[in-house]
Amino acid sequence: MLTVRERWTGIGGSAVALGAILVFIAAAVLALLLFQPASSGGAIFTSYTWNVLRFTLLQAALSTALATGLAIPVALSLARRPHFFGRIWILRLMALPMGLPVLVVSLGLIAVWGRQGIANDLLLTLGLSEPISIYGLSGILLAHIFFNLPLACRLMVASLERLPGEYWKLAASLRLTPLSLFRFIEWPALRQVLPGIAGLIFMLCATSFTIVLVLGGGPAATTLEVAIYQSLRFDFDPPRAIALSLLQIALTGLVLALLGLVKRAEENGTTLAAPSRRFDGWTGTALVWDVVTIAMAVLFLLLPLLAVFMSGLRADLGRLLTSSAFMQAAATSAAIAVASTLLASFVSICIIKGRLAVTDLRDAGKAGRTYRGLLGASSSLVLLVPPVVLGTGWFLLLRPVGDVSCIAPFLVSIINALMALPFVMRVLEPSMQTHHDRTSRLVAGLGISGVWKLWHIDRPVLLKPALLALSFAMALSLGDLGAVALFGSNDFVTLPWLLYSRLSSYRTADADGLALILGVLCLLLTIAGTFERPTERSGHAAG
Incomplete structure (x- = not known):
């Protein structure tokens, strides 16, 4: 129950x-x-525009199919082995790609799958002369699988672990074969969450920017967001950038809209809440399959x-850390990160308090x-208007x-805050609602x-x-490159932009x-957020 003042303050703040x-x-x-271009000769929606749209949809569809398809056997193996040593660390490893900058991971993929990478060296040792190409469609798919397979796998494992323990007891008493187990128990559970997982991955791949920018390899492998960036940054063709931006939106x-039509998974049936103990997977063949599947995923x-x-x-x-270029980029990145984080947190709290007040x-x-x-x-x-599109619009708005470049840091901070908003709200709202x-x-x-309530009631x-x-x-x-890509210059350098500049100029070291x-x-930032101090643990235990 809120006071009248708190209620209307929440509604007013959320409205602002x-x-x-x-x-x-x-x-x-x-x-x-x-926007009215100075000379608008020629068609805006050209064959190039439709080719970019076609490739965007193609790579997103293939990435979604491969990531979800490969995640299924890994999730089944992890769910079938709930107690093996190191399982918790494997699940934590699968959360790691979400906390790493895309540009950093792209360099790692090049080191493994590039022309001089580990995988191609192994193939040449085995006598195969055709190397794996990390650039173009194959490289984009490989990077999307790296980021999205762990996401899909964690969501699938969570769905399988929610199955009642009675299912496995009944399956053991009926002596169901592995195929029957998959058909009648595992697949129905996966089928409920698969549309939502596939839709989320498709959206992430369709709006991918940094991966395609680094690994695209040329005009034939260009998505809408990268084409927008190239139209303004290199060609300065605002009409084409506008057409591509509208297509992206x-x-x-x-x-x-299609994701909104996907029904959420529902738990049906009555259960006695028995502990979930699986009796399948005890055969040598199943054990070997699970070990090989999990090991390959971990290695990948x-x-x-x-x-x-x-x-x-x-x-x-030592030279990099003490160079003036690094110090300038680090200071700029830190300022933007702090500003965008504080802005995202403030806006999230205002919106959540408004929802609570209503x-x-x-x-x-x-x-209401x-x-x-x-x-x-x-x-x-x-998600509806991606960062590159926002940057393009504001670039055209402020250019006259x-x-x-003088306003670029403020724009990048605001765009980064909007990018962080969904995550900040997803973390804060359930806790604030329950509290x-x-x-x-x-x-x-x-x-x-007032302050007493904030410190003694809310803070703990x-x-x-x-x-x-x-x-x-x-x-x-x-770690974001997308928002700064349009505005990066010698006077406005962030750490991702500095890294991309060094990579573009072949200064690989x-x-x-x-x-x-x-x-x-x-x-370190990601780990710091999940670190629980001993005083907090002892305080919770005492409570």
Whole structure:
């Protein structure tokens, strides 16, 4: 229960936050729609435009099929072996790609699968003369599998682990074969979550930027976002950039609409909540299959990370860390990361408090429910209008006013904050909702408010999820190349842009060293958010 002042403060703050998000995104979209080029000869939607759209859909569809298809056997093996030594570390390893910058992982994939990489050296040793090509469609698919297979696998394992223990007891008593187990128990569980997983991966692959920029290899392997970047950065062809941006918005809007039609997985049936103990997989054949499957997945994920680590150690790290270029880029990246993280956190808290305030209203009605739903959907607007499209719109909007590079740090900070918004809200809202339900009546009855409530009531419960959200948002901003790609220059350099510049100029030793530094920084930030201090653990135990 909220006081009248808290309720209307929450609604008012959320309205301001929502209005700011809508104005920022709408201004970029309107700049695209209303831009009048000096000379608009020729068709905007050319064969090149449709070729880019076709390749975007092709690589996203293939990446989704391969990532989800390969994740199924790995998830089945992990679910069938719930107690083997090291399983928890394998699951943690599968969460690692989400905390690493895409540019860093791309360098690791090049080191493993490139022309002089480990995989091609092995093939040549075996007498095969045709090397694996890391550039073009094959490289893009390989990178998308690296990032999305672990995501799909973790979601599938979670779905399989939710199955009631009675299922496995009944299957053992009926002596079901492995094929029958998959058909009647495992596949129905996977089938419920598969559409949502596939839709999410398709959206991530369709809006992929850095992977395609680094591994695309030329015009034949270009997605919409990379083509937008090239149209403005290299060709300065605003009409083509506008056409591609509108196509990108239409594509992401269609995918989001289709995702909204996917039903969430529901748990049906009655269970006695018996402990889940599996009786299958005791045969030697099943054991060998599971060990080989899990080992190959671990090797696929570990090799690029180890390659980045080993290549980075061979670089002159002391020189890189003390160079003026690194210090300038690090200071710029840190400033942008802090600003975007604080902005994303502030906006998220405003939106969440607004949703809680609307829920607290007894007579909210249809208008209140609509407003609450609109607040919840506001964090996903960056999926509808991706960062490169936002940057393009604001570039066209501000170009007649003056030097865009002067305002670039502020634009990049805002765009990074919008990128982090979905994650920050996903972490904070459940914790704030539960905390509100448990304490609001007691706090209102005791008349506790203000700083005292924030420090003594909210801080002990919400500190850990807040640290997790802040650390991941900062790591995301620190390692992002997409927002800065349009505005990067000699006067505006971030760590990812410096790394990309060194890679583009074939200074691979410096690029390897910078990749190691950037990867370690992002990993430390991610780990810091999940670290629980001993005082917190003892406090929870005492409570």
